[in-house]
Amino acid sequence: MSTQAEIRNFLAEILNDKGDSSGFTDQQLLVTEGRLSSLDVMTIVVFLEEKYGIDFSDRPFDQNEFDSVESITALVDTLIN
Amino acid sequence: MSHTGFRIIPAIDQSPVLVQLAQHAGGKMLLLAVFAFGLYLHGSRWWQELVLILALMSIWPQFRRPLLTAGTLYWLLSQHTRLKWDVLGHVFEVQGPGTTTSWPVYGLSLVVTTILFCAMYYYLVKRSHGTWLYRRPVAALLTGYLILLTIASYAPFTATQQAYLWGFLIILGHYIWFLAYSLQDRNAAPGTKFIYQLGHYQPFWGGTNTPFPKGAAYLRKIEAKNAEELAISQLKGIKLLYWAFILSLVLGIFKMVVYGKPFYNLASPVHLALPSLNDALAHTRSGEPYHWYINWGVLLVNFIKSMLVLSIWGHIIIATCRMAGFKALRNTRSPLRSRTIAEFWNRYYYYFKELLVEFFFYPTYLRYFKTRPRLRMFMATMAAAGLGNMLYHFFRDIHIIMELGIWGALKAFQVYVFYGLLLGTAIGLSQLRNQSRKQSTHWSRTYITAPVTVLGFYCITHIFGLPYPGYGLDVYFQFLMNMIIIRD
Numbered sequence: 001m002s003t004q005a006e007i008r009n010f011l012a013e014i015l016n017d018k019g020d021s022s023g024f025t026d027q028q029l030l031v032t033e034g035r036l037s038s039l040d041v042m043t044i045v046v047f048l049e050e051k052y053g054i055d056f057s058d059r060p061f062d063q064n065e066f067d068s069v070e071s072i073t074a075l076v077d078t079l080i081n
Numbered sequence: 082m083s084h085t086g087f088r089i090i091p092a093i094d095q096s097p098v099l100v101q102l103a104q105h106a107g108g109k110m111l112l113l114a115v116f117a118f119g120l121y122l123h124g125s126r127w128w129q130e131l132v133l134i135l136a137l138m139s140i141w142p143q144f145r146r147p148l149l150t151a152g153t154l155y156w157l158l159s160q161h162t163r164l165k166w167d168v169l170g171h172v173f174e175v176q177g178p179g180t181t182t183s184w185p186v187y188g189l190s191l192v193v194t195t196i197l198f199c200a201m202y203y204y205l206v207k208r209s210h211g212t213w214l215y216r217r218p219v220a221a222l223l224t225g226y227l228i229l230l231t232i233a234s235y236a237p238f239t240a241t242q243q244a245y246l247w248g249f250l251i252i253l254g255h256y257i258w259f260l261a262y263s264l265q266d267r268n269a270a271p272g273t274k275f276i277y278q279l280g281h282y283q284p285f286w287g288g289t290n291t292p293f294p295k296g297a298a299y300l301r302k303i304e305a306k307n308a309e310e311l312a313i314s315q316l317k318g319i320k321l322l323y324w325a326f327i328l329s330l331v332l333g334i335f336k337m338v339v340y341g342k343p344f345y346n347l348a349s350p351v352h353l354a355l356p357s358l359n360d361a362l363a364h365t366r367s368g369e370p371y372h373w374y375i376n377w378g379v380l381l382v383n384f385i386k387s388m389l390v391l392s393i394w395g396h397i398i399i400a401t402c403r404m405a406g407f408k409a410l411r412n413t414r415s416p417l418r419s420r421t422i423a424e425f426w427n428r429y430y431y432y433f434k435e436l437l438v439e440f441f442f443y444p445t446y447l448r449y450f451k452t453r454p455r456l457r458m459f460m461a462t463m464a465a466a467g468l469g470n471m472l473y474h475f476f477r478d479i480h481i482i483m484e485l486g487i488w489g490a491l492k493a494f495q496v497y498v499f500y501g502l503l504l505g506t507a508i509g510l511s512q513l514r515n516q517s518r519k520q521s522t523h524w525s526r527t528y529i530t531a532p533v534t535v536l537g538f539y540c541i542t543h544i545f546g547l548p549y550p551g552y553g554l555d556v557y558f559q560f561l562m563n564m565i566i567i568r569d
Contacts, residue, residue, distance in 0.1 A: 029302060032299070032302050032303060034410045037427060038434075038435070038438040038439075038442065038443075039423075039512065041443075042442075042443075042446055042458075042461075045446070045447065046454075049451075056447045057447050057448040057451075058216065059216070060215070060216065060265070060268060061443050061444065061447055062265065062266075062268065062269065062298075063439060063443070064269060064298055064299070064302065067302070
């Protein structure tokens with residue numbers, strides 16, 4: 001499964017847990033729209049730490065990078081490569 | 082128009098006809114007129130100026146940013162509540178250089194100095210790749226500010242020097258969280274030049290030291306990108322403004338019934354004649370507390386009033402922001418629906434919570450206790466709702482630091498420190514509880530146990546978070562004790 005698909009599935013899981021099953025596109029800004037909270041962003045951080053071994057502690061953190069499937073994928077690609 | 086049940090304010094933003102209409106000149110005029118009337122109903126003293134700026138932004142959305150900056154500048158100079166002009170004026174008169182320079186020169190020199198400082202600090206951070214300053218610019222800024230407050234409190238400066246230093250700290254303190262957002266946005270793509278970021282430093286739609294709604298990067302994301310998005314944003318703004326008006330009617334009637342305060346020249350024949358919370362605390366302090374049931378009434382009424390006041394205030398700001406073409410989320414969103422202590426915190430004062438999350442929760446969560454998930458979550462929450470919350474209010478109430486010195490202010494701040502610790506602990510535990518198990522969906526929990534627990538917690542503890550009235554912690558505890566001690 002591609003990184004983008006894994007991230008999409010994970011976000012869908014978070015939204016489902018919150019009772020939000022209205023679907024989303026890869027470009028949709030889920031934090032900005034209020035569908036994902038700051039706590040959900042931290043859940044995503046933990047997922048990326050565990051799944052891809054990314055360490056966020058030594059770089060400036062920007063919540064905007066966690067807003068959509070596309071932006072998270074881009075972030076992961078940048079940090080892994 | 083889609084109908085999902087009865088709505089007091091119709092979902093006008095979902096009507097294709099209205100959305101279409103709002104994209105044409107006539108429709109725009111109509112929206113502005115309806116919005117202007119809403120502001121007038123709210124008793125806004127500045128409704129003509131606000132509507133003029135909004136009209137210009139509606140007609141020329143391509144110039145939204147320069148107009149935002151112009152509007153913000155106009156507001157800064159015309160409103161006395163901005164920048165704590167009154168506090169600065171006091172410093173100027175009492176302490177300061179009143180004999181050697183004029184008030185405009187004093188005020189202007191401080192504003193220019195602060196802008197220069199913000200710009201220099203911003204560019205210094207931007208060019209410090211690989212350094213601690215680059216990684217932790219907000220922590221460095223807050224630490225530096227605290228050091229300057231200490232110096233201003235105790236260094237043997239002349240009165241004039243002190244007036245300038247305090248003046249600078251007052252203005253910087255007012256904008257410190259705006260600068261923090263600028264620093265956070267420094268790498269966002271596409272960036273916003275610092276000069277344009279200044280236009281977002283307490284925009285003309287209002288707010289406090291808390292940026293509404295956050296920084297330049299966020300505004301860029303929520304900005305209407307085309308005529309249809311602008312129309313929907315403006316219709317949502319109108320909806321919110323009129324919802325706020327309904328809440329203000331509720332508040333007016335509530336005050337009439339509780340305090341006997343006339344509402345639109347109407348007086349209630351009977352009212353509860355409850356004292357204010359400050360009055361009840363003063364009575365407690367003087368050793369003549371009110372009866373237990375009065376204290377309960379005071380507490381409950383003050384909590385309801387606080388929720389209504391915050392909702393109305395935040396709705397008017399966000400409504401104006403939406404009219405300007407920014408699709409911002411509400412500041413207060415149905416707090417009574419909260420089922421956990423953490424959820425209430427998110428629903429009650431969203432942009433303040435976001436500020437604490439961005440500058441305290443995230444940095445702690447990402448750097449510390451990574452091998453201990455539960456402790457990690459708890460400490461990050463404590464850093465935000467506890468430490469960040471305390472620091473924010475400590476800096477905000479700079480007039481108390483000026484009056485008592487930093488140590489005296491810290492002592493006077495004991496009530497808020499207690500509140501911060503209590504809130505941090507409660508929200509932290511609530512977060513852990515939410516993580517560890519699925520909540521029951523039984524109706525009794527949804528509609529009785531959870532709301533009563535959550536609202537009860539905030540109702541009782543909110544008194545510790547009120548603006549500083551000069552009482553010690555003992556008075557608050559005595560007040561609460563008097564609620565459970567039943568006397569004749």
